Amino acid sequence: xxxxxxxxxxxxxxxxxxxxxxxxxxxxxxxxxxxxxxxxxxxxxxxxxxxxxxxxxxxxxxxxxxxxxxxxxxxxxxxxxxxxxxxxxxxxxxxxxxxxxxxxxxxxxxxxxxxxxxxxxxxxxxxxxxxxxxxxxxxxxxxxxxxxxxxxxxxxxxxxxxxxxxxxxxxxxxxxxxxxxxxxxxxxxxxxxxxxxxxxxxxxxxxxxxxxxxxxxxxxxxxxxxxxxxxxxxxxxxxxxxxxxx
Amino acid sequence: xxxxxxxxxxxxxxxxxxxxxxxxxxxxxxxxxxxxxxxxxxxxxxxxxxxxxxxxxxxxxxxxxxxxxxxxxxxxxxxxxxxxxxxxxxxxxxxxxxxxxxxxxxxxxxxxxxxxxxxxxxxxxxxxxxxxxxxxxxxxxxxxxxxxxxxxxxxxxxxxxxxxxxxxxxxxxxxxxxxxxxxxxxxxxxxxxxxxxxxxxxxxxxxxxxxxxxxxxxxxxxxxxxxxxxxxxxxxxxxxxxxxxxxxxxxxxxxxxxxxxxxxxxxxxxxxxxxxxxxxxxxxxxxxxxxxxxxxxxxxxxxxxxxxxxxxxxxxxxxxxxxxxxxxxxxxxxxxxxxxxxxxxxxxxxxxxxxxxxxxxxxxxxx
Numbered sequence: 327x328x329x330x331x332x333x334x335x336x337x338x339x340x341x342x343x344x345x346x347x348x349x350x351x352x353x354x355x356x357x358x359x360x361x362x363x364x365x366x367x368x369x370x371x372x373x374x375x376x377x378x379x380x381x382x383x384x385x386x387x388x389x390x391x392x393x394x395x396x397x398x399x400x401x402x403x404x405x406x407x408x409x410x411x412x413x414x415x416x417x418x419x420x421x422x423x424x425x426x427x428x429x430x431x432x433x434x435x436x437x438x439x440x441x442x443x444x445x446x447x448x449x450x451x452x453x454x455x456x457x458x459x460x461x462x463x464x465x466x467x468x469x470x471x472x473x474x475x476x477x478x479x480x481x482x483x484x485x486x487x488x489x490x491x492x493x494x495x496x497x498x499x500x501x502x503x504x505x506x507x508x509x510x511x512x513x514x515x516x517x518x519x520x521x522x523x524x525x526x527x528x529x530x531x532x533x534x535x536x537x538x539x540x541x542x543x544x545x546x547x548x549x550x551x552x553x554x555x556x557x558x559x560x561x562x563x564x565x566x567x568x569x570x571x572x
Numbered sequence: 573x574x575x576x577x578x579x580x581x582x583x584x585x586x587x588x589x590x591x592x593x594x595x596x597x598x599x600x601x602x603x604x605x606x607x608x609x610x611x612x613x614x615x616x617x618x619x620x621x622x623x624x625x626x627x628x629x630x631x632x633x634x635x636x637x638x639x640x641x642x643x644x645x646x647x648x649x650x651x652x653x654x655x656x657x658x659x660x661x662x663x664x665x666x667x668x669x670x671x672x673x674x675x676x677x678x679x680x681x682x683x684x685x686x687x688x689x690x691x692x693x694x695x696x697x698x699x700x701x702x703x704x705x706x707x708x709x710x711x712x713x714x715x716x717x718x719x720x721x722x723x724x725x726x727x728x729x730x731x732x733x734x735x736x737x738x739x740x741x742x743x744x745x746x747x748x749x750x751x752x753x754x755x756x757x758x759x760x761x762x763x764x765x766x767x768x769x770x771x772x773x774x775x776x777x778x779x780x781x782x783x784x785x786x787x788x789x790x791x792x793x794x795x796x797x798x799x800x801x802x803x804x805x806x807x808x809x810x811x812x813x814x815x816x817x818x819x820x821x822x823x824x825x826x827x828x829x830x831x832x833x834x835x836x837x838x839x840x841x842x843x844x845x846x847x848x849x850x851x852x853x854x855x856x857x858x859x860x861x862x863x864x865x866x867x868x869x870x871x872x873x874x875x876x877x878x879x880x881x882x883x884x885x886x887x888x889x890x891x892x893x894x895x896x897x898x899x900x901x902x903x904x905x906x907x908x909x910x911x912x913x914x915x916x917x918x919x920x921x922x923x924x925x926x927x928x929x930x931x932x933x934x935x936x937x938x939x
Contacts, residue, residue, distance in 0.1 A: 447609045447653075447697060447739060448916075450779065451859050451874075451901060454794055454817040454834055463776050463795040463817070467736065467754050479694075 329456065332430055336362075336438035338458045344442075345465050352472025355439055355544055359551040362435050363559075370556070374563050377510055379416050432552075439548045442468060445478030470544065481543035493539055495546040500535035502553035507531065509560035610902035611914035611921055612655035612699055620912065621664060622936060623652035624921055628666045630678060631936050633909045641939065642666070642676060642683050655699035655741075657707065659721055665707050667696025673709050673717070675724060687724030692717065698740040698781075703763070708749065710738035716751060718766055728766035734759065740781040740821075745803065750789050752778035758791050758799075760806060772806035774799055780821040780861065783829065785843050790829055792818025798831060798839075800846060810846035814839060820861030820903065823869060825883060830869045832858035838871050838879070840886060850886035854879050855893050859901040863911060865927050870911055872900035878913055878925050878932070894930035896923050909935065 336358075343361075344354035363370070383389050389410065396403035411417070444450040444467055457463065470477040475495070482491035507530045538546035611624035619639065620631045626646035630639040643650065650670050657665040663686065664676040671694055675686040693713035700709045706727055707719045715731040716738060736755035743750045748769065749761040754777040760769040776795030783790040788809060789801040794817045800809045816835030823830045824843060832838040834857045840849040856875030863870045868889050871879045877893035878900070898918025905912045910924040912935060920934035 447779065448901070450777075450794075451819060451834075454819075455857060463793075464756070466777055466794055469736075 328430075328434075332434035333437055333441070334456050334458070336434050337442050337453070337456050338461045340438055340442050341457070341461055341465055341468075344468060345462060349465065349469050350472065351443075351468040351470055351477055351544065352475070352547060354468075355477070355547050356551045358438075359435065359548055360555060362431060363552065363555050366431055367559075370559065371563065374510065374560055375567075376416070378564065378567055379414070383410065383414060383416060435552075436545070436548065439544055440542070443470060443478050443542055443544045444468070445470070445542060472547070475543045475547075477544035477547065478542050480540060481538075481546055495543055495550060496535050496538040499538040499546055499549045499553065500531045502550055502557060503531040503534045506553045506556045506560070509557060509564075609653035609697060610899070610916045612653050613902060613905055613912060613914045613922060614655045614658060614699070615905045615907050615912065616658040618908075620907075620922065620936065621656040621658065622914070622921060623654055623656055623666060624914075624916075624938075625651055627939050628652050628656060628664070628676075629936075629939065630664070633907065633935070636935065638939075640678055640681050640683050642674075654696050657700040657702045659702050663721065665700045665702065665709075665721075667692075667700055667709055667711075669695040669697075671695060671711070671713070673700065673707075673719070673724070675707075675721075689717070689719055689724045691726075694737065698738055698742075701741050701744065703744050708742050708744075710740065710742060710751070712737040712739065714738065714753075714755075716742060716749070716761070716766065730766070732759070732761055732766045732768070736777075739779060743781050743784050745784045748803070750782050750784060750803070752780065752782050752791055754779065756793075758782055758789060758801060758806065760789075760803070770806040772799075772801050772808070779819050783821045783824055785824045785827075785829070788843060790822050790824070790843070792820070792822065792831060792833075794818070796833060798822065798829070798841070798846075800843065812839075812841055812846045812848070816857070819859040819901075823862045823864050825864045825869075828883065830862045830864065830883075832862060832871050834858065836873065838862070838869075838881065838886070840869075840883075852879075852881060852886045852888075861903045863904045863906055865906045865911065868927065870904060870925075870927070872902075872904060872913060874899050874901055876900060876915070876918075878904075878911070878930065880927065880930060890930040892930075894925050894932050896920070896932055 340354060340358045343358050344351055347353045392406050441453055444453045450467055474483055475481045481495045483494045484491045507527050534549050538549055611622055614621045618633050620633055622629050627641050629641045632639050650668055652666055652668050654667040662678060667673045671692045673689040676683040677686050692711040695712045697712055698710040700707050705721045707721050709717045714734045714737060717731045718727040720727055734753040734755050736753055738753055740752055747763045749763055751759045756774055756776055758772045762769055774793050776793035778791050778793055787803050789803050792798045796814045796817050798812045798818060802809055814833040815837045816833040818833050827843050829841045829843050832854060836854045836857050838852045838854050854871050854873050855877040856873035858871055858873055860872040867883050868880050869883050876896045876898055879893040880889035896915055898915030900913060900915055902914035910926050913923045913925055921938050922936035923932045924935040925932045
């Protein structure tokens, strides 16, 4: 069911895009990631809007006073918070719902990129079973060369004047993951929540950085593109939201 | 509900994060870090040579005892899947996913490294082939290397270069090499120099070696077409459209080619004309080449079944297919110890199947 609903449509779409873009798999990953993000834009906007509203609420004096006043009565604090949310028209579920719906799409996109790369015999065999009858098999296997990278191998940039290779994509993935995580996880006055948020802001870039360093660079390109689009989207949304206030 | 949800919300992001980490890590390990190919098996007299994951092992088939293993201690970065080639003096040629080719000299329970060749730029996936005093090694870096069996030095002026990765062993007939590539081409090369004699564009990737019979070269494509080419100039003599992608090379007996496809259909065609003699449904997708033993042909299904059909009419030999736990994607080998069937994702790496009854037992366990 997962294959039929999520994976097969994504894989076949990715292969079509690859064919349309002159059999450039790097460009296909970038365009496909952008398209999927465009399709899920209403969901991500809802999630980011929810995050920003939450940030505004948390930075309000009323919320801070409430935290101070009811810090020993969690039940009462919770009730007051819900009251405040109702007053400002904020639904705590709205952001999470978007995230839940996006989750299988993000995982599917990731798997589609891995499977379409098909850098090993087993992966290529499995890929051949996921193709629609009308998908042109002449496009398989993909040409995995893009810029200085082999998208099926971990990326390193070698320069003549340097004695070591530079993992450029890994560095870009770490930086953009950090920025995007910072944009999408709200600062919280609650110390426990704050610790979790900080942990994510450190752990997530390191984890994706590790994946980017050790796995096929096609994935790193996907991580980077996805992060970059997320950052741009977050930045635009912030600017739009800040405009009426200024 | 909202209140309850709010009290849970602080756990929500970490849970989603943990779940995504688990899934991403799970996906990556299963797809890239775990066994990325099927076992490579070669049999020479009473010894089976198995390349799988971190080891190449020699196993005495008469006793089931492991004779030697290389390396002694597993290294995560060093994995082997290409079927080893065995020289006339017992030299074992292996190729690894670390791009290196090694010549091993077994000495009792240990092995000495005679030479190594480290100039390939990508993994060795297809098995090396020994011909006369030369070793031919296909590499995923698009090159076919010809090495001196004794020294490991390159024999040709330069290696032959295809347009895409070489994942399968070359076949040799007379003074020519026939080579298939993921670049959609079958190449005929001069054995002595490595120079191209002809190439045939089949419009789709060819994942396994071609089969040679008489003056024909047979090759199946991912598009699902079996081609018969003339071995002199590479022109297409006939072609046959199967139901699904073709992975394994055809097995040939008495003018009949047997093969199966990813849709799980087995075929028998007349090699001279491409005329279909019979077709049968298999229990699952097939990626391995069939194996012929006497009057029967054995098809491996990815889902773990071995099906024995009569060469003559495709009727089943056993009441039902022999079933094993694991994916059967590697080519099986007929031996005096039964049909040896390599498996992946299994608690047994090589099964021995009795060709008369279909009874299966584990011959080689994972290390």
